[in-house]
Amino acid sequence: MTLADILRKIKSELVTQRNQIASDMVDGRMSDQQEYQRNVGVAKGIDIACNTIDETIKQINEEDE
Numbered sequence: 001m002t003l004a005d006i007l008r009k010i011k012s013e014l015v016t017q018r019n020q021i022a023s024d025m026v027d028g029r030m031s032d033q034q035e036y037q038r039n040v041g042v043a044k045g046i047d048i049a050c051n052t053i054d055e056t057i058k059q060i061n062e063e064d065e
Contacts, residue, residue: 004057011053018046
């Protein structure tokens, strides 16, 4: 398993977590505004992490060429 494969697996797990947060929000499972805001922040952090992973994979692929 290459580094890029590992990063893709991590990204997949992060996307699953983000989707669960989104589902909980849509289903009204947030107990209060504070929990909602915290989960928005977590989802935003996951998005940033996924973008960083994409950029890292892109750099790895460019170095392999």
